[in-house]
Every structure is written in C-alpha cells, then in structure tokens.
Amino acid sequence: MTAKMTAAHAETGQPLALVEMDRPEPGPGEVLIEVAAAGLNRADLAQRAGRYPPPPGASPILGLEVSGVVAGLGPGAGRFKTGDRVCALLAGGGYASHVVVDEGSLLPVPDNIDIVTAACFPEALMTAWANVFDRAGLKPGETFLCHGATSGIGVMAIQMAKVYGASKIFGTAGSAEKCALARDLGADIAINYREEDFEKVVKEAGGADVTLDMVGGEYVQKNIGAARADGRIINIAYQNGMSVTVNFGLVLMKRLSLMATTLRARPVPEKSRIRAAVEKDFWPHVASGKIRAVLDTTYPLSEAETALAHMEKGGHSGKILLTV
Structure with missing residues (x-):
C-alpha cells in the first residue's frame, strides 16, 4: 500500500x-x-x-x-x-x-x-542572496535600500547587508514599531513611508547603491531618484502594480541598472x-x-x-x- x-x-x-x-x-x-x-x-x-x-x-x-x-x-x-x-x-x-x-x-x-x-x-536568505548580492552585486562599503524592511525577506536582507559590511542601510516600513525593529536588525536609517518621502530621505543621506524592491508602482520612479550613480535596482515583486510610467532620463544620466528576478x-x-x-x-x-x-x-x-x-x-x- x-x-x-x-x-x-x-x-x-x-x-x-x-x-x-x-x-x-x-x-x-x-x-x-x-x-x-x-x-x-x-x-x-x-x-x-x-x-x-x-x-x-x-x-x-x-x-x-x-x-x-x-x-x-x-x-x-x-x-x-x-x-x-x-x-x-x-x-x-x-x-x-x-x-x-x-x-x-x-x-x-x-x-x-x-x-x-x-x-x-531558507526562502528569505536565498532570495536575498540571489538578488542583493549575486545579481545586484552589493559590495562592502556600499549603501543599501531595502523596502519592506520587516517583511520575511526584508528582515534577512538587512541583517545580511549588515554582516557583509554595507556602509549605510536604509529600510522602509509602515509604522513606528516596524521602524524600530528595522533599526534593531541593522538599518541605520528607518523610514516610515506613511509619514516620510523615502526618496527625499535617501537622497539627502547620499543615495543608494543597491535597492531591493517588492513594491513596484510609483516606487519604480522614486527608486531611480534615490539611487546613486552606477546604482542597481532590483525588483522581486510589484505589489503596487506592474505597469507604470517611467522617466528614464535619470537612468541614463546616473548609469543605473534596473533588474528583476524570480527564484x-x-x-x-x-x-x-x-x-x-x-x-x-x-x-x-x-x-x-x-x-x-x-x-x-x-x-x-x-x-x-x-x-x-x-x-x-x-x-x-x-x-x-x-x-x-
């Protein structure tokens, strides 16, 4: 049987x-x-x-x-x-x-x-590695922006970037409690996206070399604005929409790479x-x-x-x- x-x-x-x-x-x-x-x-x-x-x-x-x-x-x-x-x-x-x-x-x-x-x-660690480190190539000394900082993937990505030697880690979250958790996990700057414009905060703090995004929608353009020259932006989901109007001028001027993967x-x-x-x-x-x-x-x-x-x-x- x-x-x-x-x-x-x-x-x-x-x-x-x-x-x-x-x-x-x-x-x-x-x-x-x-x-x-x-x-x-x-x-x-x-x-x-x-x-x-x-x-x-x-x-x-x-x-x-x-x-x-x-x-x-x-x-x-x-x-x-x-x-x-x-x-x-x-x-x-x-x-x-x-x-x-x-x-x-x-x-x-x-x-x-x-x-x-x-x-x-397993899923969070391997997803974060495949995207942040393998495809987007985060290096020690670079800056990292993680959306969904307290999501299953976000909590791992922030900790991995910290132990790997990222010079500055930005994390976005939707409440004061979640921002506190993001800081506890290693984020240097936690941004409550309900109260602050993450693009403005990240730009004023020097910009992001690598951005991990699962939001999509309006975040696509804002990620471009927050990126440093030669920055890499990688999407693993588009929870707020896969269709969006994008001005690619900054992509050209900053020499940015836009990527997306599944595992x-x-x-x-x-x-x-x-x-x-x-x-x-x-x-x-x-x-x-x-x-x-x-x-x-x-x-x-x-x-x-x-x-x-x-x-x-x-x-x-x-x-x-x-x-x-």
Whole structure:
C-alpha cells in the first residue's frame, strides 16, 4: 500500500483544508523530509488565486520552504542521513507532513536553532542572496535600500547587508514599531513611508547603491531618484502594480541598472549554487546568532487558511509559519 501524508490543499481559489494524499518518494539525488514547519510567502497567495502556477513537475501543494527531519534518501543522495535536521527551499509542496526536494536545496539546521524556527530562513536568505548580492552585486562599503524592511525577506536582507559590511542601510516600513525593529536588525536609517518621502530621505543621506524592491508602482520612479550613480535596482515583486510610467532620463544620466528576478522556477543546479553561497557566506552568522529569525506567528497546518488570511491582511513582521 502506498504511504500516505497529510496536506493543506484545495483547488485553485478554494479554501484550504486538510486532505490525505499519497506521500511522495524521493528520486535520484532527492531527500524526503518529515516536515516540522512550513513558511508562508506572498507567492502562496498568488498561486492560490491562480496567478502563479507551480513550475512543471513541481507539487501543486502550496509552500516554498520547510524545516524538518530527513525521513528518506533517494539514489545518489549522500550528504545527509536519516534523522538529520534540515531546512529547505522548495518549488512547492511545503504545506504537508512530508515533502521531497533535491538535496542541493537543503541547509543543515544548527543544534542551537529550534527546528520550527528554522523554517524562517531558507526562502528569505536565498532570495536575498540571489538578488542583493549575486545579481545586484552589493559590495562592502556600499549603501543599501531595502523596502519592506520587516517583511520575511526584508528582515534577512538587512541583517545580511549588515554582516557583509554595507556602509549605510536604509529600510522602509509602515509604522513606528516596524521602524524600530528595522533599526534593531541593522538599518541605520528607518523610514516610515506613511509619514516620510523615502526618496527625499535617501537622497539627502547620499543615495543608494543597491535597492531591493517588492513594491513596484510609483516606487519604480522614486527608486531611480534615490539611487546613486552606477546604482542597481532590483525588483522581486510589484505589489503596487506592474505597469507604470517611467522617466528614464535619470537612468541614463546616473548609469543605473534596473533588474528583476524570480527564484522558484530556476533549475536545480542553479538553486544548489545559491544554497552553497548562502551556506558559505551567511549560514555561519545564522549559527552564531548574528543573523536571527523574526517569527511573527505560528498556526497549525489545519489552520492554513487562517494563516494565509493573516498574511494577506498585512501588519505582521517577519515570518508566519505553519507547524505540522
């Protein structure tokens, strides 16, 4: 009889509910994880609404990151052994009691980090590295502007820039409390975008070499205005709109680079490269506590629908997790 698992799943647009499904089996180079916790991401909301389908071959179950324990190994998978504590970046399938993933997308969970809390790290760290450091090329001594400073990705990006040696870090957030958190995480200047014009503040403080943006809309032009010469602006989402009128004069005069990326559909070897870089350059700082998780709320897997509503409403800081 085929082994079974529990998942929070539904047809597109329908409320999530617990269902019993066949448990996946690890293929060559893959690892089966018994899930302890799964991280929520805004991409889950887009997939649930039918706007962000999983890549070919990926699980239709929501969930792009998990933590848990290795429960099985496919042929050729040799880095980890059964019982090891791990966290992983996924192309899908995290809202479940078990998930299969290529072993190149796994990170070992340090002994001093709680197994549930570990689910806060993989997607955010790897997204921040792939965009801020790999594509946009932030260098020690440069300035960094992070929008959504207290989002799941923002809290990691700010801490990573700090330990990497950014000379000045700007963070935007929507309340005094969130600005205080951004400063606590390493932002030198925290900007309440409801009360201040971030473009003006950043320009007056010398401008940004690298900008990480998930807002889009009117921020596209304002990011251009806030950038320093030879600045790099990279978008990972356009929550306030993908269509916008842009005056490219400053892009030309400042020699700016405008970029955008996604992570989910990248090939397995590319994800393995990203994971290896994160493990080498930033995972030691996670183990030491210099880069810490910011956990907003946990919900049991059976309340996945409520957890998604919490994320969609906004107002949270850091990660929302489902516990299995």
